Amino acid sequence: MSLIDIQSKAVMAIGPCRIASLSLVALVHQDADVTGHEPSERALQLSTTRITTAYRMITNDLIVQLAEQDYEMPPELEARRLACVEALTPLHEAVEGHDGAVIARISAIPNVAELCLHSLEPLTSRFLDDLVAQLTKVQRDREAKRSGEMLEAVKNAEAVGRNIRLIAFNASIEAARIGDQGKGFAVIATEIRTLADRTQSLLNNIATFLRA
Structure with a gap:
């Protein structure tokens, strides 16, 4: 109520x-x-x-x-x-x-x-x-106030998402350097980066809705 x-x-x-x-x-x-x-x-x-x-x-x-x-x-x-x-x-x-x-x-x-x-x-x-x-x-x-707090939370989540993408990208580079032994790790890093991209897109949509 x-x-x-x-x-x-x-x-x-x-x-x-x-x-x-x-x-x-x-x-x-x-x-x-x-x-x-x-x-x-x-x-x-x-x-x-x-x-x-x-x-x-x-x-x-x-x-x-x-x-x-x-x-x-x-x-x-x-x-x-x-x-x-x-x-x-x-x-x-x-x-x-x-x-x-x-x-x-x-x-x-x-x-x-x-x-x-x-x-x-x-x-x-x-x-x-x-x-x-x-x-x-x-x-x-x-x-x-609630909308402002939600926007702030979205911004924080976006920052976390960017860090995850960066970590996944670095992991892919390291996996490539290892060669065949790093293929499995490279697949996981790619999946993480894809998930981070989807999350980023979702957060952008939420932020756009809150600012409207």
């Missing part, structure tokens, strides 16, 4: 909590006689699931997945994450129970509409935007 994969999962898990929070506010103020009970139950279930999923991702899963990729968010981005957690926690605590009193608990949150509209929504949007930008940059830097 790359950092790009993680950012995609984070956006998919956290992003919907913005709509979910607004939906919960609407459910608090809706007129049950007009909208009916069944649609409200479906909307409530979807919203609570989204809030729970987002909370789990932003408080735990995201940190664990990033750690598995040897990455830790910089202080500013971590501060934005914690701000999102703080804004999301009251809603998460309200939807945790399944006793039919979710709407009542949401209604009891002080300034719940203000919390969802002017706190959670902008904080979450800013965090996700910054997270995507940061992880995209880091992933690109890692890929560039």
Whole structure:
């Protein structure tokens, strides 16, 4: 899993909590006689699931997945994450129970509409935007570094290949000086040189691909 994969999962898990929070506010103020009970139950279930999923991702899963990729968010981005957690926690605590009193608990949150509209929504949007930008940059830097390291490895292998060719060439000369007794050795030296040439060609192709 790359950092790009993680950012995609984070956006998919956290992003919907913005709509979910607004939906919960609407459910608090809706007129049950007009909208009916069944649609409200479906909307409530979807919203609570989204809030729970987002909370789990932003408080735990995201940190664990990033750690598995040897990455830790910089202080500013971590501060934005914690701000999102703080804004999301009251809603998460309200939807945790399944006793039919979710709407009542949401209604009891002080300034719940203000919390969802002017706190959670902008904080979450800013965090996700910054997270995507940061992880995209880091992933690109890692890929560039990896390509550079691979090119360096190819260069080293090319140097080894040249040395092998030189050794094989010298061995062929020595085998020729020995005469008939060196024929077998000359065949081996020729095979080594041929293999070195093939390896050199392969390394050249790899280097060309990496530089493209």
